[in-house]
Amino acid sequence: xxxxxNGRPRKHFRRPRVAxxxxxxxxxxxxxxxxxxDVARRAGVAVGTVSNVLNGRSIVSAKRRTKVEKAMADxxxxxxxxxxxxxxxxxxxxxxxxxxxxxxxAMLLETFERLASGQGYEIMQVLSHGDPALEFRRVEALVxxxxxxxxxxxxxxxxxxxxxxxxxxxPAVIVDQVMRDRRFDxxxxxxxxxxxxxxxxxxxxxxxxxxYMVRDKRLSIVQRRIEGFKQAAGxxxxxxxxAIIQGDPDDDLFARQISKAFASRHPPTALIASNSAIxxxxxxxxxxxxxxxPDDVSLLAFDEPVWAAIVSPPLAVVRHPIQQIAIEAWxxxxxxxxxxxxxxxxxxxxxxxxxRRSLAPPPYTQRDSKAAGV
Amino acid sequence: xxxxxNGRPRKHFRRPRVAxxxxxxxxxxxxxxxxxxDVARRAGVAVGTVSNVLNGRSIVSAKRRTKVEKAMADxxxxxxxxxxxxxxxxxxxxxxxxxxxxxxxAMLLETFERLASGQGYEIMQVLSHGDPALEFRRVEALVxxxxxxxxxxxxxxxxxxxxxxxxxxxPAVIVDQVMRDRRFDxxxxxxxxxxxxxxxxxxxxxxxxxxYMVRDKRLSIVQRRIEGFKQAAGxxxxxxxxAIIQGDPDDDLFARQISKAFASRHPPTALIASNSAIxxxxxxxxxxxxxxxPDDVSLLAFDEPVWAAIVSPPLAVVRHPIQQIAIEAWxxxxxxxxxxxxxxxxxxxxxxxxxRRSLAPPPYTQRDSKAAGV
DNA sequence: ATCAAAACTTGAACCGGTTCAATATCGGTT
DNA sequence: AACCGATATTGAACCGGTTCAAGTTTTGAT
Numbered sequence: 001x002x003x004x005x006n007g008r009p010r011k012h013f014r015r016p017r018v019a020x021x022x023x024x025x026x027x028x029x030x031x032x033x034x035x036x037x038d039v040a041r042r043a044g045v046a047v048g049t050v051s052n053v054l055n056g057r058s059i060v061s062a063k064r065r066t067k068v069e070k071a072m073a074d075x076x077x078x079x080x081x082x083x084x085x086x087x088x089x090x091x092x093x094x095x096x097x098x099x100x101x102x103x104x105x106a107m108l109l110e111t112f113e114r115l116a117s118g119q120g121y122e123i124m125q126v127l128s129h130g131d132p133a134l135e136f137r138r139v140e141a142l143v144x145x146x147x148x149x150x151x152x153x154x155x156x157x158x159x160x161x162x163x164x165x166x167x168x169x170x171p172a173v174i175v176d177q178v179m180r181d182r183r184f185d186x187x188x189x190x191x192x193x194x195x196x197x198x199x200x201x202x203x204x205x206x207x208x209x210x211x212y213m214v215r216d217k218r219l220s221i222v223q224r225r226i227e228g229f230k231q232a233a234g235x236x237x238x239x240x241x242x243a244i245i246q247g248d249p250d251d252d253l254f255a256r257q258i259s260k261a262f263a264s265r266h267p268p269t270a271l272i273a274s275n276s277a278i279x280x281x282x283x284x285x286x287x288x289x290x291x292x293x294p295d296d297v298s299l300l301a302f303d304e305p306v307w308a309a310i311v312s313p314p315l316a317v318v319r320h321p322i323q324q325i326a327i328e329a330w331x332x333x334x335x336x337x338x339x340x341x342x343x344x345x346x347x348x349x350x351x352x353x354x355x356r357r358s359l360a361p362p363p364y365t366q367r368d369s370k371a372a373g374v
Numbered sequence: 375x376x377x378x379x380n381g382r383p384r385k386h387f388r389r390p391r392v393a394x395x396x397x398x399x400x401x402x403x404x405x406x407x408x409x410x411x412d413v414a415r416r417a418g419v420a421v422g423t424v425s426n427v428l429n430g431r432s433i434v435s436a437k438r439r440t441k442v443e444k445a446m447a448d449x450x451x452x453x454x455x456x457x458x459x460x461x462x463x464x465x466x467x468x469x470x471x472x473x474x475x476x477x478x479x480a481m482l483l484e485t486f487e488r489l490a491s492g493q494g495y496e497i498m499q500v501l502s503h504g505d506p507a508l509e510f511r512r513v514e515a516l517v518x519x520x521x522x523x524x525x526x527x528x529x530x531x532x533x534x535x536x537x538x539x540x541x542x543x544x545p546a547v548i549v550d551q552v553m554r555d556r557r558f559d560x561x562x563x564x565x566x567x568x569x570x571x572x573x574x575x576x577x578x579x580x581x582x583x584x585x586y587m588v589r590d591k592r593l594s595i596v597q598r599r600i601e602g603f604k605q606a607a608g609x610x611x612x613x614x615x616x617a618i619i620q621g622d623p624d625d626d627l628f629a630r631q632i633s634k635a636f637a638s639r640h641p642p643t644a645l646i647a648s649n650s651a652i653x654x655x656x657x658x659x660x661x662x663x664x665x666x667x668p669d670d671v672s673l674l675a676f677d678e679p680v681w682a683a684i685v686s687p688p689l690a691v692v693r694h695p696i697q698q699i700a701i702e703a704w705x706x707x708x709x710x711x712x713x714x715x716x717x718x719x720x721x722x723x724x725x726x727x728x729x730r731r732s733l734a735p736p737p738y739t740q741r742d743s744k745a746a747g748v
Numbered sequence: 749a750t751c752a753a754a755a756c757t758t759g760a761a762c763c764g765g766t767t768c769a770a771t772a773t774c775g776g777t778t
Numbered sequence: 779a780a781c782c783g784a785t786a787t788t789g790a791a792c793c794g795g796t797t798c799a800a801g802t803t804t805t806g807a808t
Contacts, residue, residue, distance in 0.1 A: 033542060035765080036764065045788090046788045047764090047765080047789070048767080048787070048789065049786090049787065049788075050765090051766055055765095059787090060786075061786065078517060079765070080520060080764055080765070081518045081519045081765095082456055082459050082464060082765095083460055083764035084764085084765055084766080086460055086764080086793045086794070087766050087793050088765095088793090100480045100481075100483050100487070101481050103475065106475050106477075106480040107474075107475050109499070110473060110474045110475050117500065117501070117508075122498055122500065122516075122519065123499060123500075124498050125497060127488070127491070138491065140452060141496060144454065145455045145456060145466075146455070280680060280681065283684045287684060287686075306654060306681070307684070310657045310661060310685060311685060312661075312686055409795080410794065410796090411794080419757080420758045420759060421796090422757070422758060422798085425797085426757090426796095429795095433755075433756065433757090434757090435757090438756090453795070454793090454794055455795095456793090456794080456795095457763090457793075457796090460763045460764070460794080460796090461763050462763090
């Protein structure tokens with residue numbers, strides 16, 4: 001029973017934890033998953049001392065510290081973070097997003113991972129696919145794994161998820177969507193303003209019939225953009241006609257809705273896509289319909305697609321400061337972990353219009369100007 | 375001491391685990407993080423019974439099962455998966471990729487997460503940024519968290535990472551890159567064949583001077599593509615000139631290398647980009663240089679960018695079956711978790727050329743054909 | 749009614765790192 | 779040599795879900 005631990009009486013014995021292919025002489029060097037007790041035995045110290053070395057507590061004498069470090073190196077010891085987090089913090093942050101295939105969320109994750117990696121954290125990402133019930137279950141899985149905190153990009157109805165987070169007192173930062181719920185920190189774009197500014201710009205170019213395309217009207221981010229849309233449209237003289245269509249960009253229905261809009265009495269002269277996926281679908285549909293931009297219609301997309309600058313003509317976008325959003329959200333969460341009772345904050349960042357050639361005065365204006373010789 | 379647990383003598387007492395805002399009467403219903411022992415006490419059964427209910431073991435009588443389930447519901451009990459994994463499996467799978475901002479890796483993650491979510495697993499993703507040393511540290515973090523298995527998209531030199539995985543006997547599946555190391559399962563495209571077929575097609579169009587653009591020659595995936603490139607070029611008559619340039623697509627140097635290639639004695643008539651990021655950069659550079667495709671030069675990209683079909687003219691690509699790769703990798707890993715001693719397998723999938731307008735006969739051929747009246 | 753087999757229940761020990769009260773060691777004084 | 783405070787070390791209890799040997803109840807056949 002050479003492999004049994006220090007004197008402790010044990011009831012259930014594990015099989016010898018020796019890596020495959022090791023002969024008995026090497027056994028001590030090839031324990032498959034050495035523990036603090038293995039290290040302690042090898043260094044001839046107590047487990048508490050090993051733990052103190054692990055955590056860099058200066059209370060340990062240099063001599064013992066060296067012995068312990070040598071033992072760790074000899075055994076190839078890697079601390080078991082699962083055991084560590086059973087007591088204290090897990091140093092895992094949960095991230096819940098609708099999807100990752102969108103460059104926007106992928107970039108968020110990448111920034112979070114970089115920040116986490118530098119600070120001894122790991123990211124556990126789950127996907128809600130935009131479904132509140134799935135969001136609840138996935139966030140439940142996160143809190144069940146003792147994550148120290150959660151970064152949530154919510155669905156259109158995150159109420160039960162938020163209640164769960166509060167009930168389990170898991171610190172959370174809400175990104176993108178801003179809810180009424182005062183119990184959380186928020187990091188988001190001022191979407192109302194971003195949309196208002198963008199639409200004001202579009203109207204300023206002479207457009208009087210706009211079409212805004214969204215995937216899901218129920219999202220608070222979309223609602224705030226619609227508010228901004230209406231504010232800008234309502235302030236314009238002469239009146240501006242604004243329509244909103246909702247649909248899945250991967251669906252044929254979307255193309256039919258667009259054709260229908262063009263066939264209407266007041267066809268839109270400017271199309272605004274609410275995200276990259278919609279913009280991609282839209283550009284494909286317009287190409288198939290042989291509609292050119294900006295000649296026939298102006299285009300603008302939120303959530304800058306990577307290809308915006310290389311389609312021809314290039315696509316004007318409202319650019320979100322993704323990295324900054326991620327950094328703010330992370331630092332908010334870290335602050336909250338340190339001081340859980342501080343009042344929640346709402347951090348608002350600005351998105352900026354990047355004008356490109358897809359945005360131009362509408363066709364009739366061009367005709368008018370030509371006719372007037374201007 | 376109403377909040378103290380069943381008889382067990384305890385040395386250190388925790389503060390009462392009652393959610394904020396609860397008064398004493400509600401306390402029993404608002405334990406912040408109820409444990410099996412809380413559930414057991416409330417249901418009037420032993421902890422072992424609660425555990426059996428949790429794990430759906432049919433050994434528990436219907437009466438007790440009901441009582442326990444009621445107690446769980448009343449208390450809002452969520453099992454602590456950290457504690458569960460201290461004993462047995464963690465039901466966490468580690469995923470190590472170079473980045474996520476690439477649509478390819480984002481799509482992999484998305485597919486893995488969907489599979490994981492349906493089978494009671496969570497994904498913990500870490501990024502290597504293509505650096506072997508960072509890869510080692512991040513995978514070390516994963517095994518330190520007791521992940522049941524690892525899916526690794528390796529850097530150019532994953533040797534120490536692979537050794538770590540073997541030493542800690544953590545099952546792993548290697549995706550994309552295929553190494554000599556026989557200790558692991560592999561899921562990858564047959565890149566040599568994919569490249570050979572693609573280049574054969576390009577040569578068949580009449581191209582005799584090709585330029586292949588890669589980010590990192592040291593990657594095994596790139597080396598196998600280069601082999602395929604050379605095989606196809608070597609088999610052609612008359613001889614085909616093939617050049618390879620390596621560079622960071624976000625770097626100016628890349629544009630200069632391309633100009634230089636065009637200024638050379640045998641300028642390339644077909645450009646092959648090894649991934650989406652390079653393709654994006656390339657298209658931007660060509661637009662800036664006012665080089666048109668396929669008129670001036672043919673284009674082909676590996677790793678289909680989302681925008682391939684909407685640039686004009688559309689970009690020909692070699693399409694990878696991303697979902698299938700992910701599904702195969704996942705099922706391989708699940709199989710290995712069940713039977714760790716089974717012989718490792720190598721699964722090879724096929725990529726397919728999607729010919730689009732960016733791929734056409736080279737300019738001089740067109741002139742030749744015209745001159746010959748063909 | 750009797751009893752053995754089958755079905756169910758119990759709870760202490762366990763996983764591995766951390767904590768902290770108790771104990772041991774050391775340097776410096778008198 | 780005796781004593782004291784400071785510093786270092788120890789190890790049992792702990793986190794919470796799981797396990798299984800031992801104990802209890804039920805079932806069913808006699």
